Amino acid sequence: MAGPPQELRVVTAGGNGRPRPLHEDFRASSNGATRNGSGDPGRVPTIGGRAIDPEKVTAEVEAMGAAEAIAWAIETFGSKLGFAVSFQKTSSVIIDIAHGIDPNVRFFYLDTELLFPETYATRDALAERYGIEFERFVQDNPPGLRERWEANLWNDSDDCCATRKVETMHGALEGTECWVSGIRRVDSQTRAEAPKFGWDERFDRWKLNPVADWTDDQVWNHIEEHDVPYNPLHDQGYPSIGCMPCTSVPGEGEGARAGRWAGTDRTECGING
Ligand code: SF4
DSSP: OOOOOOOOOOOOOOOTTOOOOSOTTOEEOSSOOOOOOSOOTTSOOEETTEEOOHHHHHHHHHTSOHHHHHHHHHHHHGGGEEEEOOSSHHHHHHHHHHHHHOTTOEEEEEOOSOBOHHHHHHHHHHHHHHTOOOEEEOOSSOTTHHHHHHTTOGGGOHHHHIIIIIIHHHHHTTTOSEEEOOOOTTSOGGGTTOOSEEEETTTTEEEEOTTTTOOHHHHHHHHHHTTOOOOGGGGGTOSSOOBGGGBOOOOTTOOTTTTBSTTSSOOOOSSOO
16 A cells, blocks of 8 residues: 655755854853753753744744745754655645755655555655655554554544654654644644744644745645646645545535544644644
8 A cells, every 4th residue: 555665864954055044143052951942941942052032033934935934944953954744735835945945955754554645656756856765754563553443443543643643753853953844824723823933842842834824825826836746636625635544525615624534523643733
C-alpha cells in the first residue's frame, strides 16, 4: 500500500543570498537557558541560544508574507528548521516557495502507511519536480495497532494517531528548533486563531505557519501560476486529505475538515491541535 520508502537524509541549509533576520538585536543568553517561549518565568525564551522577546518576534513574523516568513525562518534556524509536509495543497505551495529560497532545506513527512496512493504519487511528483528527497518517518509495526485495526476499533481510538503520527513526529523533530506547518486559519474553527509563528507546547519548540492567513484562492492561484504539482484528490472533492480510513469527502455545506474522522468527535490528530 505504501509507496517505496525514500532514504533518510539530513540536510544543512545554506547561507547565501538570503535576507537577514529582522531581530538582530537579540541579547545573548547569559545562563545557557533552554530555548522556549512558554512564558515559564524559570525559562528564558531563546532562539539559537539568544534570548528574545517572543511577543515582538511573533508580531514581526505576523506582518510578513509567506515567502518572507519562510526566508526569515531559514535564515534564523538554519539546519535546525524542518518542514513537515502532508502532500496536500498547502504543502505544494510551501515546498515551491521554500525550495525557491533555499533548495537545501529539510522536508520530512510522516508515513502512516495508510496514505492514499494519490498522496504517494504527489510526493513522487514533487520529488521529481524539485529534486527533493523527502525524509520519511514511520512507526514499524506499532504495538497492538494491527489487532485493533482488524477488530475495527482503531478508528475510534486515539492510539492510532498518537502512535502513527504524534509519536513519529517526535522522532522527526529531533534536532530541530523550529518546524513548519501548512495549517491555515480558514481550515477550521480550531485553527482560526493560529499565529504565523509561536511556541508549540506540544512539541516543545518553535512553529511557523507561513500560510496561516492564506485563502483557498491564494493557494490555488499560487499552484496555477507556478505550475506546482498538487494532490489530485483535491479535484475529486477532498479539501483536506489524511489517511485513507479516516478521510472522506465532506457533505454539502460542511466545513473543509468535516471529512476527517467523520462521525467521530475527533477533529485533529494531535500534530496541529
Ligand atoms: S488518521 Fe486514522 S489511520 Fe491515520 S493515524 Fe490517525 S487514526 Fe490512524
